[in-house]
Amino acid sequence: GAVVSQHPSWVICKSGTSVKIECRSLDFQATTMFWYRQFPKQSLMLMATSNEGSKATYEQGVEKDKFLINHASLTLSTLTVTSAHPEDSSFYICSARGTGGGEDTQYFGPGTRLTVL
């Protein structure tokens, strides 16, 4: 299957700082990328959907000014958690879907564990 990478795999930061997470599709072009969040013992929750070159679409309840998403190219999307607080500590997972018509499978990155102190 296609490969999606994330960097960093884990990060610890102080409250009030910003953290950037990168998501790359390594062997395919991703017209659409998705960002999910997963709290302990819960399922994945979609945060936002982004299309290359367009503004991201955020799910209800997700603050767009706090979670900045940039999808500047067909292989890279970034999520910046601004002014992070302890309640933002979570497992952030990106996903990418390829170009082309028909049924395109969505592939997931390995996730980034964010801990805010």
Place this chain on the structure above:
Amino acid sequence: DAKTTQPPSMDCAEGRAANLPCNHSTISGNEYVYWYRQIHSQGPQYIIHGLKNNETNEMASLIITEDRKSSTLILPHATLRDTAVYYCIVRPSGYSTLTFGKGTMLLVSP
């Protein structure tokens, strides 16, 4: 999107076949059935998907009933590394995203 119902947990002995059921009785004609799994502290891994025909790949087989209201994911020879949460998701064709439910926690034991 059609909703799915899966048992919260299942056990399987190593080397035996693991049959994971999924009910999607409200599925519509243009919705695919997708299976993913998530091993602890990792991102979800794509397993297989299908529309109405049975599908098989190197990881698993997907059996979809003729009325499409349910499906079964089969891992033919489960190993300890198959211990994970398995998600059954239905998604319309086109460009909508995947919505995750609670899935089935499969525990493979020696």
